[in-house]
Amino acid sequence: MSKYDSLIPVAQRSWALIRSAPPQFLLLLLVTSFFTTSALIYLLVFIVAPYPRPPQRSEKTYKTILPDGQVSENKELPCWLDGWRARKEAARRKGEDFKDLNEIEDAEVFMSVVVPAYNEVERLGGMLEEAVDYLQREYGDAHGSEVESRSPSISAVSRKSSGLSNGSARTAPASTGSVTGWEIIVVSDGSTDDTVQTALDFARDHQLSHYPVPVPGPRTPKPTRSTQIPHGSIRVISLAENRGKGGAVTHGMRHVRGKYVAFADADGASRFEDLGKLVRKCQDVQDELGRGVAIGSRAHLVGSEAVVKRSKLRNFLMHAFHVLLRLMTPPATSAIEDTQCGFKLFSRPTLPYIIPFMHSEGWIFDVEMLMLAESANIGMAEVAVGWKEVKGSKLNVIWDSLGMAWGLAILRVAWAIGVYRRT
Numbered sequence: 001m002s003k004y005d006s007l008i009p010v011a012q013r014s015w016a017l018i019r020s021a022p023p024q025f026l027l028l029l030l031v032t033s034f035f036t037t038s039a040l041i042y043l044l045v046f047i048v049a050p051y052p053r054p055p056q057r058s059e060k061t062y063k064t065i066l067p068d069g070q071v072s073e074n075k076e077l078p079c080w081l082d083g084w085r086a087r088k089e090a091a092r093r094k095g096e097d098f099k100d101l102n103e104i105e106d107a108e109v110f111m112s113v114v115v116p117a118y119n120e121v122e123r124l125g126g127m128l129e130e131a132v133d134y135l136q137r138e139y140g141d142a143h144g145s146e147v148e149s150r151s152p153s154i155s156a157v158s159r160k161s162s163g164l165s166n167g168s169a170r171t172a173p174a175s176t177g178s179v180t181g182w183e184i185i186v187v188s189d190g191s192t193d194d195t196v197q198t199a200l201d202f203a204r205d206h207q208l209s210h211y212p213v214p215v216p217g218p219r220t221p222k223p224t225r226s227t228q229i230p231h232g233s234i235r236v237i238s239l240a241e242n243r244g245k246g247g248a249v250t251h252g253m254r255h256v257r258g259k260y261v262a263f264a265d266a267d268g269a270s271r272f273e274d275l276g277k278l279v280r281k282c283q284d285v286q287d288e289l290g291r292g293v294a295i296g297s298r299a300h301l302v303g304s305e306a307v308v309k310r311s312k313l314r315n316f317l318m319h320a321f322h323v324l325l326r327l328m329t330p331p332a333t334s335a336i337e338d339t340q341c342g343f344k345l346f347s348r349p350t351l352p353y354i355i356p357f358m359h360s361e362g363w364i365f366d367v368e369m370l371m372l373a374e375s376a377n378i379g380m381a382e383v384a385v386g387w388k389e390v391k392g393s394k395l396n397v398i399w400d401s402l403g404m405a406w407g408l409a410i411l412r413v414a415w416a417i418g419v420y421r422r423t
Contacts, residue, residue: 038417041413041417042417042418042419045410045413045414045417045419046419048410049359049410049411049414049419049420050359050360050361050407050410051359052243052247052250052358052359052361053243055251056240058074058238058240059237059238059239059240059251060076060077060079060255061074061075061076061077061237062074062075062077062185062235062236062237062255063075063196063200063235063236063238064200064203064231064232064233064234064235064236065200065203065204065207065231065232065234066231066232067207067231069204069207069208071200071204077235077237077255078105078255078257079254079255080104080105080254080255080256080351080352081254081355081356083104083105084104084352084356085356104348104349104351104352107179107257107258107259107348108179108181108257108258109139109179109180109181109182109183109257109258109259110139110140110179110180110181110182110258110259110260111135111139111181111182111183111258111259111260111261111262111275111279112182112183112184112185112256112257112258112260112261112262113131113135113182113183113184113185113261113262113263113264113275114185114187114249114252114253114256114261114262114263114264115127115128115131115184115185115186115187115252115263115264115265115266116187116189116245116248116249116252116263116265116266117186117187117188117189117191117195117199117248117266118188118189118190118191118195118242118245118248118394119191119192119193119195119394120191120195120198120266120267121193121194121195121198122392123266123267123268123390123392124186124195124198124199124202124266125198125202125215125216125217126215126216126217126218126220126268127217127264127265127266127267127268127272128184128186128199128202128215128234129202129214129215129216129217129220129223129226129227130217130219130220130268130272130273131184131264131272132184132206132227132229132233132234133225133226133227134272134273134275135182135184136182136227136228136229137227138276139180139181139182140180140181140182141180141181141230141233179259182233182258183233183234183235183256183257183258184233184234184235185235185236185237185252185255185256186199186234186235186236186237186266187237187239187248187249187251187252188236188237188238188239189239189242189243189244189245189247189248190239190240190241190242190243191238196236196238199234199236200234200236202215202234203229203233203234203236206226206227206228206229207228207229207230207231207233209228210228211226211228212226212227212228213226214226217268218267218268218269218388218390219268219271219388237251237252237255239251243361244361244362244363244365245342245361245362245363245365246358246360246361246362246363246364246365246366246368247361247365249263249365250355250358250361250365253346253351253355254355256348256351258348259347259348260279260282260345260346260347260348261345261346261347261348261351262275262278262343262344262345262346263342263343263344264342264343265342265343267390267392267393268390269342269387269388269389269390270296270341270342270343270385270386270387271385271386271387271388273386274296274343274383274385274386275345277294277383277384277385278294278296278343278344278345278383278385279294279345281294281381281383282294282345282346282347282381284381285379285380285381286347286379287377287378287379289349290347290348290349290350291347291349291350291353291376291378291379292346292347292350292378292379292380292381293344293345293346293347293350293369293370293373293378293379293380293381294344294345294346294380294381294383295336295338295339295341295344295370295380295381295382295383296338296341296342296343296344296345296383296385297336297337297338297341297382297383297384297385298338298341298384298385298387299337299338299382299384300384301387314397317397317398317401320401321401321404321405322337324405324408325339325367325408328408328409328412329367329370329371329408329412330371330374330375331374332370332374332380333367333370333371333374336370336380336382337382338382339366339367339370340363340366341385341387342366343385344366344369350373350378353372353373353376353378354369354372354373354376357372357420357422358372359411359414359420360407360411362403362404362407363395363400363403363404363407364403364404364407364408364411367408367411368411371411371415375422
């Protein structure tokens with residue numbers, strides 16, 4: 001006699017009870033089971049879904065290099081998000097609708113670049129060298145048009161005679177005025193090495209000297225030129241605790257002053273001069289509110305030497321992750337061929353639709369940004385950019401891939417069932 005034979009009478013009696021039960025009772029049991037299961041799923045997701053910690057007071061300050069070459073005291077960062085939240089809370093108390101989500105403080109400079117950095121002493125200098133060369137050449141002195149109008153720099157005068165190009169401030173739409181200038185915000189993500197000092201030393205060397213010693217980078221191992229920059233053009237934020245790349249980027253984007261806002265990895269893997277392509281493409285997809293997103297993409301490099309040289313395991317995990325993305329993300333996001341390239345650009349009016357609602361602080365944060373943009377009907381465009389593999393990656397291929405898959409699943413479910421919401 002099989003050990004399962006004893007279960008047959010039990011199953012028969014159970015079926016007989018179900019058949020004899022009133023339909024109303026069965027319906028009530030079904031509805032109760034459904035809501036109980038839904039509540040348990042909601043509770044489980046609520047427990048495991050990440051919620052970013054609020055920033056510490058020291059994290060809302062920055063250091064920079066003063067005109068005399070000294071490191072400044074901690075200065076308070078401007079924060080468009082604080083003003084946005086204050087207006088939203090005031091409207092709520094008055095019982096008014098808070099509809100003007102895009103109305104935040106006007107831009108002070110044309111371009112803001114956020115650079116998340118965790119223990120990047122070896123790679124940060126080369127990336128900054130490439131960045132400041134392009135920014136100073138294309139977008140004017142870091143202090144913007146107001147300061148330049150009173151005291152134009154030599155570089156500004158020379159640019160004025162030659163004109164700007166490649167997605168520069170001069171070709172930008174005039175909806176917010178003729179804003180020029182740039183800033184770099186380096187966000188040290190709880191670094192335990194001298195990342196902060198490296199950024200400040202770079203800023204000092206390139207401010208004080210007319211001919212600063214160039215720092216080698218991934219594309220210029222033997223650089224022959226360097227760029228003098230205005231004082232205060234590089235701001236350095238120190239996070240007291242490591243938040244993850246997504247947390248560092250989101251934190252920096254709360255404090256930007258730019259009409260356009262980009263984030264770029266500290267390793268310099270993406271070709272920084274392609275920033276102009278991102279600006280132009282973002283302008284192409286901007287709506288009547290000025291909202292738009294341009295996404296740097298390495299999809300055109302699939303099959304190239306840069307990708308083929310990677311390990312088979314890494315390429316397999318990359319393709320598996322792309323399949324998962326297509327299955328678990330909404331249509332516009334799933335159509336993006338490369339969501340994980342660390343080179344993206346946002347117009348300023350886009351920020352209030354994304355940054356206040358960010359939860360992911362790890363590697364998967366890019367996907368949440370794109371999903372939030374899609375849910376707000378913000379135009380997105382993918383742009384092929386130059387890219388080069390750079391040694392020193394902090395990514396653990398196996399564990400971080402598993403973490404990204406888990407993070408994506410929780411992210412999608414949390415937004416789908418209302419654990420995360422815009423209100």
